[in-house]
Amino acid sequence: MSLFQYPKGKHSRKQAPRRFKRYQTYKRYLQSEFARVCVYCRQPDSSAPNLNFGVDHYRPKGIPRFAHLVCDYANLYYCCGSCNSRKNNDWPVDEKAGPYVVNPCNYEMASHLRFDHSTGRVEPKTPHGRHTEELLQINDDATVQYRLNTLHLVRVMSAEIELLQHQLREIAALLRKGNIPQIQYELDVQSINQEMAKARGIVQAHSGELPLPSLKSQRLGVVLVKR
Ligand SMILES: [Zn+2]
Structure with a gap:
């Protein structure tokens, strides 16, 4: 998480907009x-x-x-x-x-x-x-407190996202073993993904960036649906 961290190395500008009046x-x-x-x-x-x-x-x-x-x-x-x-x-x-x-x-x-x-x-x-x-x-005091609160919130929500990813893997395993029907699996995946989108939105709003989700497990979930 690079939130509030200062960049190492110098930034070289990537854009060269034309000259505007304002x-x-x-x-x-x-x-x-x-x-x-x-x-x-x-x-x-x-x-x-x-x-x-x-x-x-x-x-x-x-x-x-x-x-x-x-x-x-x-x-x-x-x-x-x-x-x-x-x-x-x-x-x-x-x-x-x-x-x-x-x-x-x-x-x-x-x-x-x-x-x-x-x-x-x-x-x-x-x-x-x-x-x-x-x-x-x-x-200034308010800003320092804001940074601490933000870091805490982002940590909590990132843990929540990890937990939801874990749940996705778990229900994929249940489906694979034939312990749950496809329709239940799909409903569960849908509701977990909604929760995940909410949690990611909160992280993004506060940190300006997305955490690094485990894309692999999501792909695994999708692949399992198709099988
Ligand atoms: Zn500033």
């Missing part, structure tokens, strides 16, 4: 470019539809000498509303020394920030990481 138009490209996650605090947008995810100008649009970069795709990042407003016009006075807010294209994020899943906190590892964590208040 920077807001880039939002849908950025959303897919950065996998629907705030590049700074790693919150998935699916878990916080009201958090006003939008376009961050890495070199701030409020600084006149960066005005020409307002619609430059390479200067734009996908970002939650909190990080965006806290970052605002931050830019180092001493460009050589920094400190800089780290972004996933120019920095290996994981070298600067580490998410600790036991505490829900993001630990800075470098001065750039410290600056990012402090300026964007990545460890």
Whole structure:
């Protein structure tokens, strides 16, 4: 589960949209470019539809000498509303020394920030990481608690999915042995799959990603139906 984890290695942009007049138009490209996650605090947008995810100008649009970069795709990042407003016009006075807010294209994020899943906190590892964590208040109490709750919920629902997969295997075995009729098997599979879809939906909404289901057992189930 990569929930809240910072990426290792640098991100190279996969899309090259044409030049638009309004920077807001880039939002849908950025959303897919950065996998629907705030590049700074790693919150998935699916878990916080009201958090006003939008376009961050890495070199701030409020600084006149960066005005020409307002619609430059390479200067734009996908970002939650909190990080965006806290970052605002931050830019180092001493460009050589920094400190800089780290972004996933120019920095290996994981070298600067580490998410600790036991505490829900993001630990800075470098001065750039410290600056990012402090300026964007990545460890404000409510957010840390939200991360812990989310991790717990995702763990519980993932266990539920595993249990349902186990049940699928069990009833497939019962059918194979002739202990249940085909019609009961099909009804059970249908109801288990409905439960599974619900559980997966919850995981996806909170984590922004699907857990890795055991596709093999599902295929086994399907194959058994056809026999
Ligand atoms: Zn954020």
